[in-house]
Amino acid sequence: MSLKVLVGCKRVIDYAVKIRVRPDKLGVVTDGIKHSMNPFDEIAIEEAVRLKEKNIVKEVIAVSCGPTQAQETIRTALAMGADRGIHVEVPAKEMEKLEPLHVSKILAKLAEKEQAELVIVGKQAIDDDTNATAQMTAGILNWPQATFASKIEKKDDFLEVIREIDGGLETIKVKLPAVVSADLRLNEPRYATLPNIMKAKKKKIEKMKPADLGVDTTPHFEVIEVTDPPAREAGIKVEDVDTLLLKLKEVGRI
Amino acid sequence: MLSVALKPNTRRRMAAIILSTSRLFSASWSSLSRRTLVTTASRCTEAQARAQFYTDEHKELQRSLKKLIDSEINPYVDQWEKEGQFPAHQVFKKLGQAGFLGVTKPEEYGGLGLDHSYSVAMSETLGTINCGAVPMAVAVQTDMATPALARFGSHYVKEQFLAPSISGDKVSCLGVSEPSAGSDVANIKTTAKRQGDDYIINGQKMWITNAYQADWMCLLANTSQGQAHRNKSLICVPMDSPGIHLTKKIDKMGMLSSDTAQIFLEDVRVPVENLIGEEGMGFTYQMLQFQEERLAGAVMTLSPMQTCIQSTIEYTRERKAFGQPLLNNQCIHFRLAELETEVECLRALIYRATDLYVAGDDVTKLASMCKLKAGRLGREVTDSCLQFWGGMGFTNEVLVSRFYRDLRLVSIGGGTDEVMLAIICKLMGTLPQLPMKK
Numbered sequence: 001m002s003l004k005v006l007v008g009c010k011r012v013i014d015y016a017v018k019i020r021v022r023p024d025k026l027g028v029v030t031d032g033i034k035h036s037m038n039p040f041d042e043i044a045i046e047e048a049v050r051l052k053e054k055n056i057v058k059e060v061i062a063v064s065c066g067p068t069q070a071q072e073t074i075r076t077a078l079a080m081g082a083d084r085g086i087h088v089e090v091p092a093k094e095m096e097k098l099e100p101l102h103v104s105k106i107l108a109k110l111a112e113k114e115q116a117e118l119v120i121v122g123k124q125a126i127d128d129d130t131n132a133t134a135q136m137t138a139g140i141l142n143w144p145q146a147t148f149a150s151k152i153e154k155k156d157d158f159l160e161v162i163r164e165i166d167g168g169l170e171t172i173k174v175k176l177p178a179v180v181s182a183d184l185r186l187n188e189p190r191y192a193t194l195p196n197i198m199k200a201k202k203k204k205i206e207k208m209k210p211a212d213l214g215v216d217t218t219p220h221f222e223v224i225e226v227t228d229p230p231a232r233e234a235g236i237k238v239e240d241v242d243t244l245l246l247k248l249k250e251v252g253r254i
Numbered sequence: 255m256l257s258v259a260l261k262p263n264t265r266r267r268m269a270a271i272i273l274s275t276s277r278l279f280s281a282s283w284s285s286l287s288r289r290t291l292v293t294t295a296s297r298c299t300e301a302q303a304r305a306q307f308y309t310d311e312h313k314e315l316q317r318s319l320k321k322l323i324d325s326e327i328n329p330y331v332d333q334w335e336k337e338g339q340f341p342a343h344q345v346f347k348k349l350g351q352a353g354f355l356g357v358t359k360p361e362e363y364g365g366l367g368l369d370h371s372y373s374v375a376m377s378e379t380l381g382t383i384n385c386g387a388v389p390m391a392v393a394v395q396t397d398m399a400t401p402a403l404a405r406f407g408s409h410y411v412k413e414q415f416l417a418p419s420i421s422g423d424k425v426s427c428l429g430v431s432e433p434s435a436g437s438d439v440a441n442i443k444t445t446a447k448r449q450g451d452d453y454i455i456n457g458q459k460m461w462i463t464n465a466y467q468a469d470w471m472c473l474l475a476n477t478s479q480g481q482a483h484r485n486k487s488l489i490c491v492p493m494d495s496p497g498i499h500l501t502k503k504i505d506k507m508g509m510l511s512s513d514t515a516q517i518f519l520e521d522v523r524v525p526v527e528n529l530i531g532e533e534g535m536g537f538t539y540q541m542l543q544f545q546e547e548r549l550a551g552a553v554m555t556l557s558p559m560q561t562c563i564q565s566t567i568e569y570t571r572e573r574k575a576f577g578q579p580l581l582n583n584q585c586i587h588f589r590l591a592e593l594e595t596e597v598e599c600l601r602a603l604i605y606r607a608t609d610l611y612v613a614g615d616d617v618t619k620l621a622s623m624c625k626l627k628a629g630r631l632g633r634e635v636t637d638s639c640l641q642f643w644g645g646m647g648f649t650n651e652v653l654v655s656r657f658y659r660d661l662r663l664v665s666i667g668g669g670t671d672e673v674m675l676a677i678i679c680k681l682m683g684t685l686p687q688l689p690m691k692k
Contacts, residue, residue, distance in 0.1 A: 018568070036317070072313065079314050192318040194353030194366050201311055 003057045003176075006111050007048045007082065008103070008121040008133065009041035009064050011073040015126055025225050027096060037073045040122025042080075044182040046189040047152060048120055049081035056154045057118065059083045063110060065103055067092040071205060078200035079192035085205040086110060090217065097219040100128075102210065104136035109213040111141060117177040118159075123148055124181075134181035144174040147181040307605045312375040319354060319379045331384045334511040335656070338503065340388055342425045342467040346395065350422020355396055359404050363412050364420040369612045370546065373397070374604070377550045381557025384653055386660030387512035389554050390667075394463050395419060397550040399426035399472040401543035402488055406531030414528075415470050415490045427468035429459040429491070429517065430540065436461070437673050439474070440482035440537065444519065446475040446489055448526070453477070453489060455497075455522040461667070465500055465515035468493050473519075474540060477533050486536035490528040497522035508659030544669070545611060545621040551668045552604050552624035558657045559597050559635045563590055565653060566639040569646070586642055593635050600627050619681045626674035629665030636661050 013019065014034040022029055037045075051057040062077035064070040065088040074085035088106055090098055111119050119141075124131035138145035146152075146161035150169070153160045163170045164183050174180075192200075210217050238244045248254045303309075308316070326348050334340040349355050357372045359365025366372075373396070380389035403416050418424035435441040444457025455475060462471070470492050477487040491498075501516040531539060567590060570580035581587055607620035636658040640647040643654055650656070665671045679685040 072310065075310055075314055076317060079318065191322045191352045192314065193351070194315060194318075194357065197311060197314045197318060198366065198368070200314070 003051075003118060004059045004061065004114055004116040005048045005051065005057045005118040005120060006061050006063060006107065006114060006116040007041070007044050007077065008107055008119070009045060009062055009073050009077050010038045010122070010125045010127075011035050011064060011066050011070045012038045012125055012127045015039060021226055021228055025227060026223055027226055035069065035072075037076050038122050038125045038127075040124060040126070040182055040184070042076075042122075042189040043184070043186050044120040044122050045077045045080050045082060046187045047149075047182055048118075049190075050187065051152075051154075052081065052083075061086060061110075061114060061116065063088065063107065065090050065098065065106060065210075066095050074205055075200060076192065078203045078205075079197045080190060081196065082203075084203055087205050087207045088213070089207060089209050094217060097221075097223075098217060099220060100130050100132040101136055101220070102215060102217045103133050104140055105215045106210055106213055107133070107137045108140040109215060111137075111177075113213070119143075119177075119179045121179075121181055123183050131181075134179050138179035141177070141179070143177050143179055145179045145181075146172060146174045148183040149180050150183050150185045152180060152186070304609070307371075307609075308375055312372060315357075315372060315375055316379040318352065319376060320382060322348060322352060322354075323379070323383055327388060328382075328384050331388070331511070335385055335387075338510055339466070339513050340391070340511040342391060342464055343422075345388065346392070346422040346425055348422070349392065350420060355392075355422055356420035357396070359400065359416065359420050360412075363404070363417040365404070370549075371608055371612050373546070374549060374553050374608045377553040378556055381554045382561070385509075385511060385656055386554075386558070386663065387509040390509060390663075391464050391512055393547075393550050393554065394428055395426050397543070397547050398428045401546055402539035403472065403490070403530050405542075406535070406539055407490075408527070408530075410527050411490050411530060418469075424469040425464055425467050427462050427464040427471050427493075429462060429471040429473040431459065431461045433458055433460045433516065437670055439540070442474060442476065442486070444473070444475040446473075446477050446487065446524075448477070451526050452523045453526060453528075455489070455491065455519045455524060457519050459517040459519070461504070461514060462517050463512055463514055465517055466503065466513040471517075472530070474536050477536070480534075483537045484534050487533045488530040488536040488539055489524060490530065491519075491522065491524050495522050495524060507662070508656070509663055545617055547668055548621040548625040548674075549604065549607060549611070549617075551664060552600070552621075552628035555628040555632045555661060555664055556597065556601055556604070558661060559593075559632060562635050562639040562654050562657055563593055563597070566590065566642050570642055573644075580642065589638055589642075593638060596631050597635070600624070600631055603627065619678060622669075622674040622677040625664075625669060626671055626678070629671050629674075632657075632661035632664050 012035060013028070013030065014036045017034055020029045045060075045062060048057065048060040052060050060082040062074050062082040062085045064073045064085070066073075067090065071087055074087055078085055107119060107121070110116075119137055121134050121137070123134065134147055135145055146159065146163060148164045149161045150164045151162040158173050158175045159178060159180070160171065160173055161180065163172060164185065236247070238247060245254070327345060346355065353366060354376060356363070356365030357368050357376055358370055359367070361367045377389070377393065380392055383389050400416060400419055403411060407416065415424070415426070419426050430439060430442070432442050432444060434443065444455065444459065446453040446455045455473070457475065459473070470490055473489045473491045474486055475489060476485050478485045497520045499518040499520070501518075504514045504516070506514060567581065570586055573580045603620065604624050607617045607624055610620065611617045636654065640654050640658050643652060646652055647654055676685060
């Protein structure tokens with residue numbers, strides 16, 4: 001199989017960290033805070049590596065956009081089994097303003113450049129929760145998309161994907177080349193074993209800038225303010241359903 | 255220009271040689287510094303790399319181990335502490351599969367043959383487990399029961415005992431301490447008498463970690479008469495051998511999920527092939543691996559101490575008294591700053607000792623200092639932090655009280671503070687001469 005798969009992985013604030021809003025209210029504190037690979041991207045990498053182990057895919061290329069530290073994320077992907085990495089250098093200040101549209105353009109260009117037939121990304125990043133990159137990448141490439149994937153199976157020249165949707169599970173067929181976004185239950189990512197971590201040392205990470213791919217990273221949005229959500233107020237207990245309905249009417253909720 | 259081809263140590267030594275010869279010729283420093291082969295820039299990056307201590311591979315190892323801990327170990331720690339035992343075989347198998355039990359062990363037996371800095375990286379991450387018992391049990395397996403075996407054992411014992419310990423299929427324990435000999439290792443009474451092709455072992459061992467779950471024990475016993483430092487040997491003893499009896503579990507104040515017991519050995523028969531290395535060398539072998547054991551013990555306290563300080567900051571930020579957060583009291587934030595400073599000092603000492611050890615130096619003095627400081631600082635940090643938690647600190651519902659109990663052992667186990675002090679004094683030349691024994 002000559003299938004090449006491109007996997008996007010983003011370096012985000014670790015899920016266990018208590019986020020604090022910056023004093024200037026334009027973002028959250030990131031200095032000295034623990035970062036790790038976006039959990040949904042870990043699932044994406046795991047799926048790509050599994051496809052390789054099943055001989056469905058020949059090469060797994062891990063891509064990350066960000067400052068120098070993004071290389072750590074790529075290295076984790078390499079330790080998990082990706083073959084090589086591409087680091088698209090975006091300085092820390094610019095990274096704050098990098099939008100899904102920019103990333104989608106970058107991934108689309110790389111997919112063309114590398115002649116990848118499959119692009120897998122996490123369904124959303126846990127810092128901005130935009131859930132847009134997979135969809136826009138597919139749009140730019142004019143490829144079919146299978147988002148919120150909880151199972152991927154290759155059949156001949158198409159993929160059969162089970163998607164997690166509000167109503168339950170939906171099974172669709174997408175022809176290759178395609179873009180897939182990974183949902184929580186797609187798989188359980190492996191621990192990079194120590195032998196693989198050592199092997200990853202020899203794997204290559206190519207560096208480039210968005211400009212090299214002809215992508216303009218001028219922001220289209222401006223963040224006006226970032227604040228904490230309102231503190232949760234205490235609730236009240238009612239004895240029965242009638243009182244509940246009365247109370248809801250009182251506060252104008254129904 | 256000398257570039258990355260040379261190891262940092264070599265570059266340093268060459269720079270030192272160049273500097274000293276230059277001074278001999280009393281040339282002007284600035285013109286010579288331009289001509290020396292080590293430039294300021296390279297010295298800068300070298301210094302940064304040394305200070306960072308961990309390379310990308312070390313960090314990747316730590317990331318992977320942390321993931322394993324977060325999903326396979328930490329969610330169950332509270333339960334294990336209540337039950338008084340953690341499932342060693344289960345946990346060791348998971349660690350073994352990921353390659354974490356053989357970091358410095360020979361590749362032919364399933365290990366990775368990496369240098370000791372990787373072992374230190376692993377020990378530091380093991381400290382993120384929410385109790386002291388599990389890291390301690392792992393350390394017994396990797397840094398106490400197996401180093402001598404890996405270095406001096408025959409192919410037979412390595413196959414029988416080392417390989418399955420690295421893969422996580424077998425759990426080990428270390429049989430050195432006895433009821434009447436803890437610090438005084440030379441004074442142990444357990445004997446292993448040669449009888450044909452076997453050793454017949456008689457004696458008692460005390461404070462044995464993993465005793466109930468171990469498949470084999472690395473036993474130190476007297477195999478001949480003569481000088482106490484030359485008459486002992488290390489022998490691998492399968493724990494299902496007839497004649498081995500365990501007392502009921504020792505009821506300890508901390509390290510609750512670790513099963514600790516006293517072991518009686520009555521005419522336990524073990525083939526002579528189970529000897530590690532040479533007869534009479536047991537004491538020396540044990541001494542050799544003490545540097546690693548003490549560095550491991552010290553490193554494992556760093557993360558718990560960091561966790562205590564960090565969680566105390568968060569708690570006192572939320573907790574209010576007299577109209578403001580507790581953290582606003584200078585006595586609290588200043589004290590936490592003092593503790594943070596001390597932890598950083600210990601960290602620097604540990605990293606320096608490890609660097610020198612990896613470079614091939616003897617670090618007995620530094621390793622003993624690390625262990626001494628870790629034991630004492632662990633008590634200081636947990637005690638101060640517990641105080642700031644107030645009433646909550648006194649309950650069993652918070653991590654700080656568990657670390658208060660667990661870290662108390664560090665000053666006692668693996669070599670008491672007093673033994674560490676004696677070693678340092680000996681190396682300082684201040685230890686009084688003992689009267690000659692007749």
